[in-house]
Amino acid sequence: MNAATIKSLSSGAASPCPYPWTPDQNDGTYRNPVLFADYSDPDVIRHGDDFWMTASSFNCVPGLPILHSRDLVNWSLANHALRNVPGARYAEVQPGCGVWAPAMRYHGGKFWIFFPTPDEGIYFTTATDPCGRWSEPQLVQAGKGLIDPCPLWDDDGQAYLVHAYAHSRSGLKHKLRVCPMSPDGTRLLGEGQIVFHKPEQQHTIEGPKFYKRDGWYYILAPAGGVTTGWQTALRSRNIFGPYEDKIVLQQGRTAINGPHQGALVETPKGEWWFLNFQDTGVYGRVVHLQPVEWRDGWLIIGSLAGGAAIGEPVLQHSKPALPLQRVAIPATNDEFSSSKLGLQWQWHANPREDWYSLAARDGWLRLFAQPSVPAGLARTPNLLLQKFPARAFSVETQLELNPSQAGMEAGLAIVGDHCAALALRFDGKVIEILQRSDASETVLGRIGRAWAVLQVDVADGGLCSFRLRTDDGTRIKVPLRFQACAGKWIGAKLGIYCTAQNPSADKGFADFDYFRFSPPATAAAE
DSSP states (O other): OOOOHHHHHHTTTTTTTSOOOOOOSSSEEESSSBBOOOOSEEEEEEEEEEEEOOOBBOOBBEEEEEESSSSSSSEEEEEEEEEOOOSSGSSSSSSOBBBBEEEEETTTEEEEEEEETTTTEEEEEESSTTTTOOOOOOEEEEEETEEEEEEEOOOOOOOEEEEEEOHHSSOOOOOOOEEEEEEETBBBSSSEEEOOOOOOTOSSOOEEEEEEEEEEEEEEEEESOOOEEEEEEEEEESTTTOOOEEEOOOTTTTTOOOOEEEEEEETTTTEEEEEEEOOOGGEEEEEEEEEEEEETTEEEESSHHHHSSSSSSSSSSOOSSSOOOOOOOOOOOSOOOOOOOOTTTTTTTOOOGEEEESSTTTTOOOOOEEEETTTTTTTTTTTTEEEEESSSEEEEEEEEOOOTTTTTEEEEEESSSSEEEEEEEOSSEEEEEEEEEEEEEEEEESSSSEEEEEEEEEESSSEEEEEETTTTTEEEEEEEEOOOOOOSSOOOOOOOOOOSSOOOOOOOOOEEEEEEEOOOOHHHHH
């Protein structure tokens, strides 16, 4: 996608491009997306007056983010349910693998998340407090290609699980299966039944979410593919079908491509809402909030304005009839003054405790150099990254390098299928300013002290420009113009790293004083 297309798809070509992206308009309305960040495959539940969201996290760790809201518009990142992706191989970067579409439910006094890893099988984890510690993942069903599980505990105490199939692993992409499940969630009971298979009308169907309302069983499932698909609803009086199907949300005349895959949720006042994602390329899968009506036992998502027969996404709408909440967006800045990393940070693979310290130097994050990877930054596990939080922004971080060997480097990176970085590297005698793009590198100059402020400006569409300031005030504008791109199933990310070519016992370290976002015009004017 080019920059103009991404801008149009994100929120309409006429919309402004502010930083930070704030959905609450402070006039009783909100604008979509309600989360301009890569929270793919969102699922949401209400417990009391609180709404809780989780999302896919793929190879990024910690996984299964837990977000909280009281009005479905203002969301804060509250926790992660998964400390590591199950399996030894996730100590290395596994692009496109790891945690796919999860489902969150509340049952029996506990919060549950069922999630797949497409090469291993279906797992669940539980917690009595979503902001507390979640249980270690437990394997429910081993199997390659089993994805997108969602449980349903029925009125009679029986339990069931619906799931889809990953075409890349199983060769299937248009079947949904329902299986009986032990009420404790630990295992499936038999083979179950394929409850939906209409490849002529729904050539791809996945991400099913299970609900029961007024005696009907509903399965909401995205169909047609990530970038161009639609939302399908299935219903039946019998949990094993047969199921009727109906398209209930599609792009229609709007600029919102592929509106689907998400969560149906009811407010305490009986309003219904649907949260879904939109794939925006470099920015990942951002989250939209759509109103829902029920007519004749079917739901209508979005708007039927202009005589539309199927719901279309809304860009702006009245907020849910819920108590006012303070404007909130997930955190981005980090001064590294806490004893824990900010929740916005994720590693690119399962981390080790010796990768970093927040106690070694007060108010600084220390990254201990880890062996560099011949395949480049995209396959480097010890990248500390976070999501793009808006269409355009700037980032600044202060770095001090403490090398113990030639070839050690640390810097600021943009990461996707292609990567770029601005770094300091020790050549054995002096400190080099290094520009890196995928496998190529250019030395821009040398400085006397291993200290610098690194900056990157990300323009609307993802074009990145790097800058650097040394301790004597010298400013260096880096010639590289890098077009950020998405990774495997995830949007582009940015963050920091520290590597060494020689994997010796003492590899040195880099200290980072802060990591700050700002509007691009503010930073560019410096």
